[in-house]
Amino acid sequence: MPALKGATAPIYFGSFIVTPQVFHTTPLTFALVNLKPILPGHVLVSPRRVVPRVTDLTPAETSDLFLTVRRVGRMVERVYGATSLNIAIQDGAHAGQSVPHVHAHIIPRKAADLDHAGGMDAIYDLLDGDEGDLGKAFKNAVSTEEGDQSIEVGNGSTANSGRRSRFPVVDNDARKPRDEEDMRTEAEMLAREMENEPLD
Amino acid sequence: MPALKGATAPIYFGSFIVTPQVFHTTPLTFALVNLKPILPGHVLVSPRRVVPRVTDLTPAETSDLFLTVRRVGRMVERVYGATSLNIAIQDGAHAGQSVPHVHAHIIPRKAADLDHAGGMDAIYDLLDGDEGDLGKAFKNAVSTEEGDQSIEVGNGSTANSGRRSRFPVVDNDARKPRDEEDMRTEAEMLAREMENEPLD
Numbered sequence: 001m002p003a004l005k006g007a008t009a010p011i012y013f014g015s016f017i018v019t020p021q022v023f024h025t026t027p028l029t030f031a032l033v034n035l036k037p038i039l040p041g042h043v044l045v046s047p048r049r050v051v052p053r054v055t056d057l058t059p060a061e062t063s064d065l066f067l068t069v070r071r072v073g074r075m076v077e078r079v080y081g082a083t084s085l086n087i088a089i090q091d092g093a094h095a096g097q098s099v100p101h102v103h104a105h106i107i108p109r110k111a112a113d114l115d116h117a118g119g120m121d122a123i124y125d126l127l128d129g130d131e132g133d134l135g136k137a138f139k140n141a142v143s144t145e146e147g148d149q150s151i152e153v154g155n156g157s158t159a160n161s162g163r164r165s166r167f168p169v170v171d172n173d174a175r176k177p178r179d180e181e182d183m184r185t186e187a188e189m190l191a192r193e194m195e196n197e198p199l200d
Numbered sequence: 201m202p203a204l205k206g207a208t209a210p211i212y213f214g215s216f217i218v219t220p221q222v223f224h225t226t227p228l229t230f231a232l233v234n235l236k237p238i239l240p241g242h243v244l245v246s247p248r249r250v251v252p253r254v255t256d257l258t259p260a261e262t263s264d265l266f267l268t269v270r271r272v273g274r275m276v277e278r279v280y281g282a283t284s285l286n287i288a289i290q291d292g293a294h295a296g297q298s299v300p301h302v303h304a305h306i307i308p309r310k311a312a313d314l315d316h317a318g319g320m321d322a323i324y325d326l327l328d329g330d331e332g333d334l335g336k337a338f339k340n341a342v343s344t345e346e347g348d349q350s351i352e353v354g355n356g357s358t359a360n361s362g363r364r365s366r367f368p369v370v371d372n373d374a375r376k377p378r379d380e381e382d383m384r385t386e387a388e389m390l391a392r393e394m395e396n397e398p399l400d
Contacts, residue, residue, distance in 0.1 A: 054287070055274045059267055059400055066266035067259055073291070074255045084292025087254070091273070092284025094309040096320055109294040120296055124324025200259055 003187035012050055014099040014135075021183045023190035024072060028064040031072045033186045035137045035178065038126045041080035041108040043190070044134075045069045052100040054091050065104070073106045075197045079190065082108030086123055096128050098135030203387035212250055214299040214335075221383045223390035224272060228264040231272045233386045235337045235378065238326045241280035241308040243390070244334075245269045252300040254291050265304070273306045275397045279390070282308030286323055296328050298335030 002008075002019045010017045011030050023043075024031040031045045045068050047061045057065065073085045086107040090097040107123060114122040178186075202208075202219045210217045211230055223243075224231040231245045245268050247261050257265065273285045286307040290297040307323060314322045378386075 054270050054285070055277075057270065059270075062267055062270050063263035067262055070254050070257065070259075070262050077255075082294075084290075084294035084297070085254070086295045087289040087291055089287040090284075091287055092309065094282075094284035094311055094313070094320070095286045095307075095323075097284070107295075109292065111294055113294070120294070121324070121328035123295075124321070124328060128321035128324060 003184045004191050011048070012101075013044075013046060013103070014050065014101040016099075020180050021187055023187040024068070024194045026064055026068055028061050029068040031068060031190075033183050033190065035134070035183070037178075038123065039107055039109070039113060041076040041082065041106075043072060043076055043106050044103045045072055045106060046101055046103040050101045052092070052097070052102065054089065054102055057102065065102070069104050069106060071197055071199075072194070075190070075193050076106060076108050079193050080108045082110045082113075084109040086127075088127060098133050103134075203384045204391050211248070212301075213244075213246060213303070214250065214301040216299075220380050221387055223387040224268070224394045226264055226268060228261050229268040231268060231390075233383050233390065235334070235383070237378075238323065239307055239309070239313060241276040241282065241306075243272060243276055243306050244303045245272055245306060246301055246303045250301050252292070252297070252302065254289065254302055257302065265302070269304050269306060271397055271399075272394070275390070275393050276306060276308050279393050280308045282310045282313075284309040286327075288327060298333050303334075 002022065004022055004025060011019045011022050011025070011032075013032065018032050021032040021035075022030050023033060025048075028048055029045060030048060031043055034042050034044060037043075045065060047057055047065055049057075049061065051057065054062070069087060073087065076082070077085055086105070086109060088105045088107075089103070091102070093100075105127065107127075109120075109123070114120055114126075117126065202222065204222050204225060211219045211222050211225070211232075213232065218232050221232040221235075222230050223233060225248075228248055229245060230248055231243055234242050234244060237243075245265060247257055247265055249257075249261065251257065254262070269287060273287065276282070277285055286305070286309060288305045288307075289303070291302070293300075305327065307327075309320075309323070314320060314326075317326065
């Protein structure tokens with residue numbers, strides 16, 4: 001079930017269907033909430049077309065992607081009471097990309113928000129550690145579901161098919177990954193907030 | 201003296217004149233080589249207009265900035281024999297921005313390129329450490345020059361006016377910041393390479 005009203009076709013992030021996590025779409029771009037946000041409001045923006053590298057994007061896709069990054073970034077900064085944003089793209093495997101589908105991380109920041117984790121710059125350790133490893137997080141979600149005899153096969157829904165999370169907790173700070181319902185609730189809230197966000 | 205043929209007006213990065221470092225311009229965007237590159241080919245792309253935040257950009261500036269990031273990224277990846285790129289924007293002071301002028305870092309990456317520094321993810325420690333602190337690097341350049349009795353005042357050139365570097369070496373790996381001539385030489389090379397780079 002899509003979080004976004006009017007969404008029809010499933011939306012893919014790499015090989016994963018992420019429709020319930022998606023809170024904003026344009027003809028060329030979509031924005032989704034994160035399975036394991038590093039900080040509140042940590043979201044991703046991707047092209048609709050599944051391509052691994054920024055250079056694989058057309059100029060129209062490039063413009064649309066970053067106009068969406070700008071607009072979504074402004075929205076999450078407002079909604080989560082932040083004052084700055086980290087925007088980061090791991091463009092290729094040797095830059096740390098774990099899902100071979102272009103995606104910009106947008107992470108709202110505020111003063112002293114990572115003092116407990118080692119200070120402002122800890123964001124990058126988190127982004128490149130287990131917390132930021134989207135491939136691992138998605139694969140864990142899938143394999144956990146696949147190992148569960150109660151999984152509904154062939155329901156055409158998502159890779160993470162919506163029960164309470166049994167993801168392994170791999171974070172040092174014991175932060176829990178969210179289940180589909182948590183993500184859908186946040187995505188619905190952010191979809192409403194996007195309606196209030198000026199177009200330019 | 202500009203590295204880029206045909207450049208006329210001085211180009212500002214924050215309050216610093218960086219004309220000799222600039223290797224590419226569009227009507228709205230410029231790209232410059234870095235005073236203290238974290239890895240070979242680490243360059244910056246900024247809007248011509250000095251504004252601190254991505255949201256301060258117009259949609260036209262946003263599109264042009266990231267079309268330039270895509271094209272410059274492809275060029276430096278080719279020229280420096282890399283296989284991936286880190287693209288990062290510290291959008292605001294609480295995200296680690298040290299010069300209040302929008303700038304995207306583009307850092308070419310290849311397998312095992314940071315094994316000596318702790319592995320792939322060390323890029324972020326470097327970006328947020330002294331090595332990536334553009335504000336500090338530029339201010340050191342200026343204050344060092346100002347403390348030098350031989351400085352030529354009022355010659356209308358740059359903040360870093362072109363003699364052998366006397367920057368304090370603050371890096372653990374003793375990597376030296378470059379002087380203006382080194383940067384101009386690289387900028388001239390990259391300006392030629394940009395002429396070979398497809399527009400789309």
